[in-house]
Amino acid sequence: MHDFFKSSMHGKMHARDLLQISCLLAIQPPDLSAKSKDDLEAHLALYWSSSRDRLDRWQFYLPHGDQNVSDNSQQPSPDVPKTCQSQVASLIAEMIASEPLTRIWAAILSCSNQPHPQDEIPPQCVAEHIVDLHSTLRQTALSQLDTELVDSETQQQLSSLAECTMRWTDLLLAHIEQSGPVSHFAPNSKRCLDFAEDLRSQGELHQQTAAALTIKSARKAICDFLPLRAFSGRLNFHIGASVLQSYSAGDLDSWGLADPLCAVRLLSNLSQCEGLIEASLHEFMPVGSSG
Secondary structure: OOOHHHHHHHHHOOHHHHHHHHHHHOOOOOHHHHHHHHHHHHHHHHHHHHHHHHHHHHHHHHHOOOEEEEEEEEOOOOOOOHHHHHHHHHHHHHHHHHHHHHHHHHHHHHOOOOOOOOOOOOHHHHHHHHHHHHHHHHHHHHHHHOOOOOOHHHHHHHHHHHHHHHHHHHHHHHHHOOOOOOOOOOHHOOOOHHHHHHHHHHHOOOHHHHHHHHHHHHHHHHHHOOOOOOHHHHHHHHHHHHHHHOOOOOOOHHHHHHHHHHHHHHHHHHHOOOOOHHHHHOOEEEEEEEO
């Protein structure tokens, strides 16, 4: 479980990191009622802004029809089609593999008893809105794929990746279903409920071993097929960090993740400070974003 923290030590996360965080969330959800209102609001604000920016980034770079992802060069080189295919594959694979976290985080928020003023939009409604946008954009991307964007083999790989990931999402949400009704967040609610019934019949026997096996199996089934390149590394980090910070100090002791979690929190704060500095300097010296 330490593995998915390693790439985040420079403030970036791959979609495989977010997938493993989603496994952790499903198996051992954080107790949001134990968080202070101000802390939780700060984490949710970061989640919302980063998710919105990532959706905008995906929408901007998502090819339509025969329009390829641009590499901003004046004179295309012979390698441009291959590069564009790689970018398209990385983009859509990231959309697919990060969707479990989007759905699971919304499910966890829906089960939270955290109070909020009546005149404010509940945080679970914001998270559900992100789920709808994310899912719709992923479906649109897959439906618009053609051989001018990616070759037929890559199309098949992405379709298989989506099918496998959605099935695992149903299973992970089945873990949360034990605490509250969340099957409506699943890609296939009936399958999620069937998984939930199986989990209930297993009881708590060897729960820790089963949890570790779940994470390892999901990583093997999905992450081995992901491109090496992270399409939105920095935004993925902000999303992952905002969710991980919902855990309290001792929540992850049994996983041995307390120290890495502290490192992620520190890096998240530093990254936010860096963003504020860049924003303050933008008027005089614009700074480009790497996503």
